Amino acid sequence: MTIGVIGGSGIYEALPLENVSTESVTTPYGEPSDDLTIGELAGQEVVFLPRHGEDHQHTPTEASYQANIYALKDAGVDRVISTNAVGSLREDLPPQSLVIPDQIFDRTKHRTPTFFGDGMVVHMGFADPYCPAMVDHLATAAEEAAETTVQEGGTYVCIEGPQYSTRAESEFYRDQGWDVVGMTTIPEAKLAREAEMSYATVTGITDYDVWKQDNEVTLEEVLENAAANQESINAVIEQAVRTMPEDFESEAWSALEGTINTPVESIPAETRERVELLAGQYLE
Template sequence: MIGIIGGSGIYEAFDLDDVHEEAVETPFGEPSAPITVGELDGTEVAFLPRHGHNHQFSPTDAPYRANIHALKQLGVKRVLATNAVGSLRDDLLPQTLVVPDQLFDRTRHRPYTFFGDGMVVHMEFAEPYCPHMTTHLVTSADVATDDGAHEGGTYVCIEGPQYSTKAESEWFREQGWDLAGMTAVPEAKLAREAELCYATITGITDWGVWKGAIDDRLGDVLENAAANEEAINATVEHAIRTLPDERECSCEHALEGTINTPGEAIPDETKEQVDLLAGEYFD
């Protein structure tokens, strides 16, 4: 099963066969919405809108842990996400698709890990996106869309829901970063802890305030998000149809060697809460 997490502008599942909804309960609460499960050319797909069907969850308040855990519970092993982002570069125009390969975290108020409560895990995160999945998304965009997708780049994740100040936006540009968004963190971190392959296709919706004031920024963002939707959906659908059966990466063993707390010292309540994620490593 392949998981799809839809960002702003992507609220409904694709044209799937044999569709039904799964109301999943997790140790971390309920996900953003019931998960739509169906088939695309014989591949089982689980679709989840990150912000809820009516965009009722802000970037800070989205239930990231419940979302990732729910997909894991259903049997998902690989996740393709979508994000609406602002451009920090003159050559990355609105309505351009980008598949980033790096992250910079500027968030402050989110739960970043499944673990804690007497259990310490130090997760490797040098490469925040699954390299096999990012390459596959770029290839899929090249085939499925007229303009393809820009390969690589750094996504700086801000807390939101406000946009950046001009000073912040200019500083991001000075660092050489490429995209600004609000939702890649902690989603990518949690996917790694859950040993899921994870990559995202982003659609640029605006320039960011470094370009100057805009009378109706939200209107522009929503208009460009709608324009990006067709290309993003085409890319993701092609990626699903052509994704190899085998995982060609180390994501499925990401927890190996990362648990710092001896198994006998981890409280039983904590073990129960994270059993699906780490139970095989407690012995």
């Protein structure tokens, strides 16, 4: 098995990997956010990719989500651990807490959420947007390795950004009973499902958003707490990699089965060539 790690804000250094190499790749969907760092941890092959680039040069909207997931797939990754910096929508989840969400509410507007189209229609189920088996595994790793508050489950509401929420938006999200708000789990989770990868995320809380009375979200606060979260998140990822079971099973690994609505003979050759890595076995 090969494990992919996508680093979120403040998580830009690869894990303590051995036999490390760096690989520059291209994809049919453009250039990934940065080079891939490939190495070994506890005998497991790990591929690390910074979502926003090494110098945080890509906004949440502009990050190369399609190319990033494609590059990991091409590198042999079949399970992905993501990390995200998020704001808390709950009093009992203070900054520097960790949440392993199991649901998403999508509020993005300007992102491409699929690898397909261009003469190929795919309708895929997404009721459980994070792989339940990976959520459980990450939660167990967090309880074992993180010296902070950890919540398993919860809803991540993903906003477009790059601006933070208005007070009205923040209060609305809180009234829905959602748990954290961030900018980067969509379309990453959707693309990982289309690529038949087991995918889940560890979110690190950096602020209380703006629902809390007299609270403002500042970049200074976010960066300070993201740096504090880095040690906990890295500990969780390392533990998750070290304890990843060999007999891990995920329904995501056959997610494309029965989802292609266009007859194979009607799919343009150019489209078929572009998605061969992702869907080739279903187009024979």
